[in-house]
Amino acid sequence: MSIKIVATGDIHIGQRVSGLPVNVEEFSARDAWKRVVDWSVANKVDIVVLTGDIVDRDNRFFEAIGRLQSGFAKLKENGIMVYAVAGNHDFDVLPQIMQSRTFDNVHLLGENGIWELKEFRKNKEILQFAGWSFPSQYVVKDPLECFNLKNINKNIPCIGLLHGDVNAQGSQYAPVSIDKLMKQPVNVWILGHIHKPQVFSETPFICYPGSPIALSSKETGLHGPLLFTIDNGSINKPERILASPVRFANLEIDISGSTSEELLRRAIISALSGTDNSLDKELQDVNYLVYDIILTGVHNNAAQVKSWSEGLINDFELETDTGTKIVVRKVDVDVSPEIQNLEELAKQNTPVGMLARIIMAINQKSESGLLTQLLSDWKEKYQRVNDWPTYSPLKRTGESTDTLGTTGKKYILKESVRLLGELLQQKTRATWEN
Ligand SMILES: [Mn+2]
Incomplete structure (x- = not known):
């Protein structure tokens, strides 16, 4: 019997996806949390791991807490355990929820910034979770400086949970170094704080699963929780599941030679529809692929290009084979004029010559x-x-x-x-x- 773990962090329940064009429906972080819970139940997951900043401090705080709790309740009904650490956004709210003791399936590790070890058993499989939680909103010291878990059993896989800022010396959000993470008796580190998914090392496996939903156009690329499976005491390389319903992307399109509105439209449509094939698998759960476009190349009339491309925002829509709608959020024009006889111009003793x-x-x-x-x-x-x-x-x-x-x-x-x-x-x- 294997153990299945869904890992995610930085959900920021309370926030909504910002900056969407008007032809795109609204998405919120609380939907993302609900999707994680529902997926875990439907796929008979054993454990949900949360790496902090699950609740957003600045947005609809009380509503957010309610949503988090109803998710915990549903996981409990289905016999799913939760191992979590608190981040700089939820350092106070997660311990508060724990105090009510309603959720005996939820373990908040490392309260008050003191490292803690917990064991999980399912039949013959055993796992250890080591974790540390933010004791306050700001932490300027590397939490690994006080890593003191002497009782880790090296014969059993150990998963470390930590919210912190990797390789960011001077950060106020628990700066941590990869070197120090690698030196601990931990097989897999699952981190929180940075929303962009990242893998730093394979052995031990060190990663930011990233946020399960892209919250703004700055969060481009693939987002979604990770699924780890543990078979006979070894932790397999995780796979990404349940992609964010909104995916942001930037695209540079060379529109040189587009001398009419029709030609420009064709160049843009061909560039936009040409990008999706390789992404098919990643776009499976994605409802909207939202592009910020930069039009580049040689064109003598940037203002004209700008006005031609304006119609792309808010009314343009393409659909991929996966049913994903491709829409445009923003168009920037960055074309250069065609310059002839540069050598002649260079001879002039004027600003033109200088340039x-x-x-x-x-x-x-x-x-x-x-x-x-x-x-x-x-x-x-x-x-x-x-x-x-x-x-x-x-x-x-x-x-x-x-x-x-x-x-x-x-x-x-x-x-x-x-x-x-x-x-x-x-x-x-x-x-x-x-
Ligand atoms: Mn954070």
Whole structure:
């Protein structure tokens, strides 16, 4: 007999999916919780694991608690256990619910920030859960510094549950390091806090299952709980189940050559319908695939492209074989004008000439005093923005100066082409007016 575990975190019951176009129905986190519960019951799961921030602090708090409790009750009726840890959003509400003792199937591990170990048995299969819960809204220390579970039995699989901020030194939300997680006698770490699903290591398996529902357009890609199965004392690699009913995605479409509204529409539709085939399996439970589109390429009239593409928002709809509706949330136009005789322009001793020389230097990968100066200014400003604590949760570690140079050049090239295009158009207009 195997053990089946559904794991999820960061549901944020109380929140709704934000920023949906008007032709998309509403979705809320509480529906996502209900779906997790119903799926677990229907599929005879043994355990539901929750890694914190199940309830959102700032939205419909009391309503949310009620929903959480009715889910716990349904799991109890069906003999399903819950192992949970509290996060920075529900550090106080989860212990409160536990105090009522209504839910003897629910175990909140590691209350008051003290590591705790619990055993689960089903016939001959035995499992251990080690967990730590947020004692307050902010925790600046790595919870592993006080990991003191001496009684872990190394012959039985151990699953660690923790809400925390991986590799984010200085975070106020329990900064944890992968190195330290790897050193504990734990076979699988299931973490909470970051909504994007991520796997950091295979052995021990360390992951963020992510939130079961994409709550905003920033949460692109696949979202859904993980299903772990344990057979004869070994934990299998998990599979993702029950995809979020809404999936957000970004798509860049090159519309070079789309000289009419009809051609533009065709380019966009072909790009949108071409993306879904490879996703078929992932789109099984997805009702809406919501795109933010960036139109790129060479086009001499960005304003025209903008007005042509406006009809895409709110009334555009395609359907995939899985029954998933493809809709558009936002269209950004980022086209560059076509620039002819760059070399001639570069000879001019004017702003036009300056821009032409910068573009040529980047295209030909050659040096230019002005480009070097611009690049160093860009890097300095980019670093400064990147170092703001506000952005630290977004930060990718180890961005080398080399990648920075390439990225910087890309930005400078884009802006130079845009500016040059505008200057040249102004010139044409001025000539006409004269
Ligand atoms: Mn959190």
